Amino acid sequence: MHKRLSWILTLVLVCIITSYAQDKPCPTASKFGPDDQIGNVNYITPAKTLAATKLVTTGKAYRLAIETNKDTPAYPPRTFAVTIVQPSQTAGGSLGPTKTTYNDDLIVGWAGVGTQLDGLGHIGIDGLYYNCNKAADFAMTDGLKKLGVEHVPAIATRGVLLDMAGYFNTDIVKEGTAFNRAEIEGAMKRQGIKSIEKGDVVLFYTGWLKLLGKDNKRFGSVAPGLGRDGAKFLASLEVAIIGSDTWSFEVIPFEKGAGVFEVHQILIPLNGIHILENVNTEEMVRDQAWEFLFTLGAARITGGVQSIVNPIAIK
């Protein structure tokens, strides 16, 4: 089907690329220079981190991950399984005089199951990835040679939580609801959030995770989420990372006229902004924890595309 793209659309894309090309080497060039692999995460300076720690008032720490297992709904053909083994202890054996026994675990699964960070090597535009990297040059079968998750630095910055369910006065925001500039600013106003700033992490709460385990089919096929103009708006504010409590992050069905995961394209390759999916902010909403210290350490799997993560928010 994607082969039958009309030449008109191709032409439009070529025009976009051409217009971009006038002032930078390629449409995905980084403003941080040709060697950059981390995008807007560069904005998280010690000064930014220090300021973010001042947002902590109660000391309550929130675990933002959902669980990852074989039943976690995920984008096909992603699967996940853990196998527990007891090496060297066959038939009830143990090790040494204090009879040490142990369990180990073998993971077989896709890094895109559960709460996940989309690295800058995840999404491209016709093979062109962040900072002018072409898939054929870095996306090797045994690991990305650039843009892998091992490059993501320590994340500790200001987090802002937008309660879209509250904004729409509902428990679960309806699928297909796009969050664009008006909705973002409306939610900020309602919550008394004065600004979204350079280097921030912005999280959307939609209530969508309430469907998990109850209606996995609906949960995993559609979602409310960020729209194209909302993505461009947040990109203009130079945020570092944007997350949501849905599997798709962006609105599905896609907005009228939008490409397939075009919001991902706007953020990741075109603006160097990482994405977080399935971020569980339910308890934070209950506590009205709107501005907070956000920390994230992604397992440094060399050449990894995505990462199963568990961000920690501290209010």
Place this chain on the structure above:
Amino acid sequence: MHKRLSWILTLVLVCIITSYAQDKPCPTASKFGPDDQIGNVNYITPAKTLAATKLVTTGKAYRLAIETNKDTPAYPPRTFAVTIVQPSQTAGGSLGPTKTTYNDDLIVGWAGVGTQLDGLGHIGIDGLYYNCNKAADFAMTDGLKKLGVEHVPAIATRGVLLDMAGYFNTDIVKEGTAFNRAEIEGAMKRQGIKSIEKGDVVLFYTGWLKLLGKDNKRFGSVAPGLGRDGAKFLASLEVAIIGSDTWSFEVIPFEKGAGVFEVHQILIPLNGIHILENVNTEEMVRDQAWEFLFTLGAARITGGVQSIVNPIAIK
């Protein structure tokens, strides 16, 4: 070999267990009650977290993980590999009008490769695990039914870094060097650290990671590390987590008369203290970042034993 344990040793163990058994239901019973699955992490209260955020003075955030890949030395038979795929894009295809392309990654590996958190289900004493849990009751092949890493809450607490290389006035502390009460207190005094407190995370720096990639054989077969009395001393201080920059965490060769990974036994099943391995604190030592805010979010893999992690320290 472990089958040929003399009955004397068994008798000793039985005696130990019996003596323990006098005042609690089993030697691994939790002081936090029969339902507890997280041990001393319970000590990390909002008040504790709030106080820890006050330790931040420069805002510099440290990424404490090493990289995990097929070449990372690991305890046999642990292995690790990542495979990059481009689903639905065979032969250069893309998706939709904006020609979306993407990489995904399939992980096949053991959770004990690289920087790792040892969950409370990792180590036992002859099949008896933390809080009186018996392996046969919870260590199922498709995932732990108790003590899995998905239960670990948000970690944000005071971190203390002990510079053992500095204490021993060397670059790399020699293998077999045990850190017991004298060495711990000596290092604290040298660094001006007044106390180790309930709910703290204590990290040892030995310089051992300098061997990684240079002498993997030495790196992965022996190490300096915590001794039995040091473990009991830190347990008496009720710390939450203890980590080191070695693969084994504890001293190897084991101390004279010690069991196989007996320090692990003292901490995990007997005291509910999590362990961190291969924690890279090189840069923190250079900055003399001795007391700091320590945060950790372990991927919530249901029933997982260990977790590949990337703790974030903020000074």
Place this chain on the structure above:
Amino acid sequence: MHKRLSWILTLVLVCIITSYAQDKPCPTASKFGPDDQIGNVNYITPAKTLAATKLVTTGKAYRLAIETNKDTPAYPPRTFAVTIVQPSQTAGGSLGPTKTTYNDDLIVGWAGVGTQLDGLGHIGIDGLYYNCNKAADFAMTDGLKKLGVEHVPAIATRGVLLDMAGYFNTDIVKEGTAFNRAEIEGAMKRQGIKSIEKGDVVLFYTGWLKLLGKDNKRFGSVAPGLGRDGAKFLASLEVAIIGSDTWSFEVIPFEKGAGVFEVHQILIPLNGIHILENVNTEEMVRDQAWEFLFTLGAARITGGVQSIVNPIAIK
């Protein structure tokens, strides 16, 4: 539950083992000597093979495997998945002047999914496996050190197909129907099979595979199959391998008073007879191909327990 075994049963087992022990070193000792790892497959001599080739009259070759994939019902927690990759061809690339492209496949799954050979290292009696091998001595986490499937020699011998559905005059033999000496001899008589001989492969047809994909729950939870006396009878005839068209091979629910997979125990550890499961003989029954040349080459995975196979029968 298995911990609550009454001491009476244990006593009975001890008695059995003791009685066996009078004339051989252990109840699972091989009649082919202490180094034997292949059991009755030893009976397949060149003379036996040569005679079997004389059974070929039409030259029709039968593929006896069912397909193995993620939907194939299997004994929990067994799973299976294949992932197709195009290494070095990201974004539509190809290799060299003749533009070579290629697909590769990564298998992640248990060897006990689909048509499978149970190796002699698969089943034991309280940790005692074929030929006096104890699990603790050979069942290492990274592969069996004895009794692995890599030792199975080329199999080419006489095959005999017993049409139990025909014998019971039904399409699908009812679950729980045990095949013992009377049923085996009855089926032989009905089909005009004069003898079952040393080194033969005996296959049972029950029609059970007709349920596959139609009623997987029934298919994978119960089955008709060999009973204990039938197993002992065939063992007394010194057959090499016995197979069936069910997942369990033996009758389930187990016969009254029988142990869990006790028929497997009678055949594998006690008699050195390999087992085949999910062997599709539907077409052979239609052709009344009762006696034939049976060939089997199991992939030689070092230290493997079972093997996904595809035996070839030639009539």
Place this chain on the structure above:
Amino acid sequence: MHKRLSWILTLVLVCIITSYAQDKPCPTASKFGPDDQIGNVNYITPAKTLAATKLVTTGKAYRLAIETNKDTPAYPPRTFAVTIVQPSQTAGGSLGPTKTTYNDDLIVGWAGVGTQLDGLGHIGIDGLYYNCNKAADFAMTDGLKKLGVEHVPAIATRGVLLDMAGYFNTDIVKEGTAFNRAEIEGAMKRQGIKSIEKGDVVLFYTGWLKLLGKDNKRFGSVAPGLGRDGAKFLASLEVAIIGSDTWSFEVIPFEKGAGVFEVHQILIPLNGIHILENVNTEEMVRDQAWEFLFTLGAARITGGVQSIVNPIAIK
């Protein structure tokens, strides 16, 4: 590098494709019709099989596979590992009154490690595979939708073994030695093989497996093997399958002017001839077993590209 192909070579390819295109729908069209997925294996009729069984004179059966494990040299990034587990038997447990214990095995590896069958979906020409199938249409990440190994029928046919080491009067034929028509006919003459016939399996013996485990670097980087004209010659004889005792099957370094794995292209997509690699015929050469019954049953992994196999030859 492959991106820098000169337009001349592309033009040549276009010309070849164009000339092919005059009499069939595409250069890889099957002579067995548009639905064909098995190529020359179609030539293996019952009559052919029956005739092949007449070649058996001694009844000696040969196991032609080498072992597959983590140390088996394989084309990068292929890897292989087996993990042994004892489900439901943690801490020495067993099942039921007869104390059943069991081992299971989890396979994680590429199907192209060890003795392997290259399915017709393995190799293409710029994305065009056997019988006009385009990669984008059938090579899905979760399994091939056409040309998968599950379609390969029972193989039982005449096998012919060409002793190239004998022909070159050496133990191990030197790398880069191409087997073309002259060498094939020379070896046949030397061995007294009168003909190679439609539906035959032809195996080359080079002695190359003598290097396995002794000089894996040489073993896995170069090899003697079939050349382009030899491939075309055997294709003209309408053989079903061709195999060798090397990892690459074809000669490496490639012949002067040859494409990357062009011999694979000539056989698989252009002629529907399956390939076997790492076929161990050492013992057959010792026995001078030149013409024999060849049988092969490949595990029927749905959508699999290659298959780890163990062909059985009977003389």
